[in-house]
Amino acid sequence: MLSRTADSLFWLGRYSERAGNVARGLGATLRMALLAEPADGAEREWRALMVAAGCEHGFRERHEAAAHEAAIHWLTLDPANPSGIAASVESARRNARSVRTALTVDMWEAINDTWLEFRRLDSGAIKGDRLPGFLDWVKSRTLLFNGAAADTMLRDDAWRFTQLGTILERADNTARLLDSRHGAFAPDVSADAACYAHWQAVLRSVGALRAYQHVYHARLDPRRVAELLLMRTELPRSLLSCYARVERTLQTIANANGGNPGECQRLAGALHAKLRFGRLDSILDGGLHGFLTGIIDENITLGQEIAARYLNGKNA
Amino acid sequence: MALRCATPEDAGRNVADRPAPAFDEMHADGGIRPPYLEIARFLEAGGQAALEQKRREAEVLFRRIGVTFAVYTEGGDPERLIPFDVIPRILSRMEWERLSQGLEQRVRALNAFLADVYGPQEIIKAGRIPADLVLRNEGYLPQMVGFTPPGGVYTVISGIDLVRTGPDQFYVLEDNCRTPSGVSYMLENREAMLRLFPEAFTRHRIAPVSHYPEELLETLKSIAPSSCQGEPCVVVLTPGPYNSAYYEHSFLADEMGVELVEGADLFVRDKVVYMRTTAGPRRVDVIYRRIDDEYLDPEAFRPDSALGVAGLMEAYRAGNVALANAPGAGIADDKAVYPFVPEMVRFYLKEEPILQNVPTFMCEREADREHVLANLDKLVVKLARGSGGYGMLVGPHATEEQRAEFADRIRARPGDYIAQPTLALSTVPTLCEGKVASRHVDLRPFILFGRSIRMVPGGLTRVALREGSLVVNSSQGGGTKDTWVLDDPPKPGQAQSAGPRGLAQTMDGMTQSMPPLPPLPDAANDPGRGFR
Numbered sequence: 001m002l003s004r005t006a007d008s009l010f011w012l013g014r015y016s017e018r019a020g021n022v023a024r025g026l027g028a029t030l031r032m033a034l035l036a037e038p039a040d041g042a043e044r045e046w047r048a049l050m051v052a053a054g055c056e057h058g059f060r061e062r063h064e065a066a067a068h069e070a071a072i073h074w075l076t077l078d079p080a081n082p083s084g085i086a087a088s089v090e091s092a093r094r095n096a097r098s099v100r101t102a103l104t105v106d107m108w109e110a111i112n113d114t115w116l117e118f119r120r121l122d123s124g125a126i127k128g129d130r131l132p133g134f135l136d137w138v139k140s141r142t143l144l145f146n147g148a149a150a151d152t153m154l155r156d157d158a159w160r161f162t163q164l165g166t167i168l169e170r171a172d173n174t175a176r177l178l179d180s181r182h183g184a185f186a187p188d189v190s191a192d193a194a195c196y197a198h199w200q201a202v203l204r205s206v207g208a209l210r211a212y213q214h215v216y217h218a219r220l221d222p223r224r225v226a227e228l229l230l231m232r233t234e235l236p237r238s239l240l241s242c243y244a245r246v247e248r249t250l251q252t253i254a255n256a257n258g259g260n261p262g263e264c265q266r267l268a269g270a271l272h273a274k275l276r277f278g279r280l281d282s283i284l285d286g287g288l289h290g291f292l293t294g295i296i297d298e299n300i301t302l303g304q305e306i307a308a309r310y311l312n313g314k315n316a
Numbered sequence: 317m318a319l320r321c322a323t324p325e326d327a328g329r330n331v332a333d334r335p336a337p338a339f340d341e342m343h344a345d346g347g348i349r350p351p352y353l354e355i356a357r358f359l360e361a362g363g364q365a366a367l368e369q370k371r372r373e374a375e376v377l378f379r380r381i382g383v384t385f386a387v388y389t390e391g392g393d394p395e396r397l398i399p400f401d402v403i404p405r406i407l408s409r410m411e412w413e414r415l416s417q418g419l420e421q422r423v424r425a426l427n428a429f430l431a432d433v434y435g436p437q438e439i440i441k442a443g444r445i446p447a448d449l450v451l452r453n454e455g456y457l458p459q460m461v462g463f464t465p466p467g468g469v470y471t472v473i474s475g476i477d478l479v480r481t482g483p484d485q486f487y488v489l490e491d492n493c494r495t496p497s498g499v500s501y502m503l504e505n506r507e508a509m510l511r512l513f514p515e516a517f518t519r520h521r522i523a524p525v526s527h528y529p530e531e532l533l534e535t536l537k538s539i540a541p542s543s544c545q546g547e548p549c550v551v552v553l554t555p556g557p558y559n560s561a562y563y564e565h566s567f568l569a570d571e572m573g574v575e576l577v578e579g580a581d582l583f584v585r586d587k588v589v590y591m592r593t594t595a596g597p598r599r600v601d602v603i604y605r606r607i608d609d610e611y612l613d614p615e616a617f618r619p620d621s622a623l624g625v626a627g628l629m630e631a632y633r634a635g636n637v638a639l640a641n642a643p644g645a646g647i648a649d650d651k652a653v654y655p656f657v658p659e660m661v662r663f664y665l666k667e668e669p670i671l672q673n674v675p676t677f678m679c680e681r682e683a684d685r686e687h688v689l690a691n692l693d694k695l696v697v698k699l700a701r702g703s704g705g706y707g708m709l710v711g712p713h714a715t716e717e718q719r720a721e722f723a724d725r726i727r728a729r730p731g732d733y734i735a736q737p738t739l740a741l742s743t744v745p746t747l748c749e750g751k752v753a754s755r756h757v758d759l760r761p762f763i764l765f766g767r768s769i770r771m772v773p774g775g776l777t778r779v780a781l782r783e784g785s786l787v788v789n790s791s792q793g794g795g796t797k798d799t800w801v802l803d804d805p806p807k808p809g810q811a812q813s814a815g816p817r818g819l820a821q822t823m824d825g826m827t828q829s830m831p832p833l834p835p836l837p838d839a840a841n842d843p844g845r846g847f848r
């Protein structure tokens with residue numbers, strides 16, 4: 001496959017996933033912000049979400065306070081935010097268009113219809129009562145795209161590189177959302193109502209509140225919440241699940257492309273092993289924040305190594 | 317500047333203010349011409365409201381598939397649909413057979429001309445075309461001198477623009493020997509019609525066009541360089557998604573099952589072209605390039621080109637890769653060279669041209685110039701050379717001052733200008749604002765030239781949607797129609813239901829054994845003749 005095609009598919013997967021992730025995160029944060037007690041509680045919530053989405057800096061350059069409306073607009077419709085939903089939809093569609101021939105018609109229509117509908121949105125679509133409907137719509141579009149890919153793509157490199165982008169983005173998202181509330185997971189934290197809300201919000205932001213109950217049949221508990229998101233194989237958004245798939249996908253890609261696995265394969269294996277064989281206690285005792293920032297950094301390096309090996313055509 | 321400007325493609329379509337009554341391809345002398353008998357009944361039965369409904373369905377269809385052309389210079393939607401008209405343009409098999417013979421002849425002559433001017437230059441030595449016109453032309457590439465492309469073919473894909481003024485009068489308006497576009501619309505228009513009007517298809521025997529991509533792939537494979545081992549690796553080279561014809565590039569690559577590459581996807585090592593893949597470099601044998609000559613290779617042409625591939629021309633000249641079309645093929649479709657094409661047919665093929673040129677006055681020649689200056693209000697004046705300048709004068713539309721200004725320009729630089737009479741392009745019924753009305757059309761058939769010449773019947777019909785307009789370009793309010801070539805000859809029973817006189821004449825015209833098309837009256841035709 002052309003390196004550029006692989007690159008576009010990889011980023012198509014990432015941006016499509018990102019749009020859905022921002023919508024999920026926003027939904028959870030919206031709830032927290034509405035329930036927040038002190039006046040600055042809501043602002044803290046919005047800042048935390050923007051930090052997790054990696055777009056807090058850009059927001060600060062444009063706005064003084066993280067007011068409700070400004071934050072929502074920045075994360076949804078503002079095309080200037082490269083991590084926002086608008087830019088993600090635009091970038092996903094741009095990448096899809098440049099590899100139109102590598103996509104199935106269903107995938108293309110999922111992306112293209114989203115883009116067409118997004119362009120027709122008025123600024124009222126994210127105001128007041130309409131916001132939850134909008135967020136559900138974005139989420140459903142990402143699900144439709146993933147479903148179209150899973151159900152219609154040939155199981156070849158096009159499928160694998162799309163998957164790779166999707167899962168890598170998902171791992172990054174889970175790590176960042178958990179990290180944005182790492183304070184609620186400190187070993188000495190008291191299980192008060194505020195912390196309880198944070199644990200709930202983390203689970204909600206990755207759509208895993210029900211999943212928690214199905215796995216543990218118990219009250220929310222910081223250790224279990226962390227375990228679910230970090231290293232439970234049952235949860236498809238846990239870091240362990242994601243890196244297991246990344247490693248497997250990279251192995252298949254290497255086999256199909258001359259066999260040389262490259263540095264990216266080693267890194268993916270190391271990340272996978274860290275979660276598979278790591279002990280939850282030592283992670284929490286050593287500090288969740290440090291652990292997660294380490295993962296986020298290694299995830300960035302992994303992305304760069306995948307690009308060097310397969311995506312930028314310099315592997316000659 | 318008060319002059320009207322247009323792209324070179326428009327030239328000749330901006331014609332008279334009030335053209336002479338145009339030939340109506342459906343109605344003639346009070347009756348329906350045979351190829352349109354069935355569709356006329358069909359339209360009558362369905363009614364205009366139903367047509368309008370189909371038109372809206374077609375638009376949704378095209379938008380969903382993503383058949384768009386990009387316009388980034390103006391505001392509004394950057395990706396537009398070319399308006400599609402649901403009423404087909406229909407040619408009989410006999411009409412098409414005659415056209416296709418003329419097209420094949422013309423393309424063979426154009427190729428012979430290219431092989432000659434980059435080789436022995438016999439036609440110049442014989443005094444049939446001025447040396448300066450060819451050798452000092454912007455389209456003439458010195459890099460191609462003394463080199464024979466794989467298979468000896470320069471114009472692997474050509475599009476010849478035809479206009480019609482009567483039952484048997486077809487004229488070549490323009491040859492496109494570089495990277496003619498529009499074939500994807502031809503194919504998608506047919507797909508849309510099949511979905512919208514399945515019933516109409518059961519009532520006609522319409523020659524299929526959907527095998528064009530296979531024919532194209534076979535043609536491209538057939539020009540693979542002799543150094544190629546095994547199955548040739550064919551790619552389509554595009555300037556990228558921001559090019560207005562990008563949809564077509566990706567469509568053709570997809571239909572042929574080959575890679576769509578951009579310049580940065582290719583590189584040259586030891587005069588061999590490779591593409592960058594996830595499995596490392598892969599050798600490329602044939603490139604269907606949809607980027608212009610000057611951007612093809614920064615080492616050979618424009619050094620600032622970011623679209624091309626450094627070293628591509630070296631690889632090409634070393635015989636390690638085939639390019640379709642050959643660089644330098646543009647000299648054959650130059651406007652100043654165009655008047656000499658009939659002479660090429662005679663010179664190289666020793667035949668009389670089957671397809672006629674639009675009579676063209678060359679202001680360089682004194683007699684022509686005087687005629688042009690005396691008749692500026694009736695003529696279209698265009699820049700002759702290259703494609704750098706777009707200024708043109710549409711005499712009947714221009715003011716007194718504009719014509720005076722142009723007359724001064726012609727006197728100052730006569731060699732820069734040619735002039736043609738305004739033509740009354742034929743019309744076909746077209747759905748406009750909910751009503752069926754006559755609109756002017758042209759036709760661009762596509763000719764593939766590899767080991768043999770291949771064509772799919774028909775081509776792309778473009779239609780000027782504005783009333784009275786002769787401009788069919790999509791950038792100027794033009795649309796497209798599906799073009800049907802009917803496989804079965806009209807039955808005698810059907811013929812009687814049409815207007816008796818008109819039909820008899822038309823039938824007579826078509827059954828003649830293909831005489832050369834009659835020239836327009838009042839024509840300074842064929843300047844190549846007698847040139848010394």
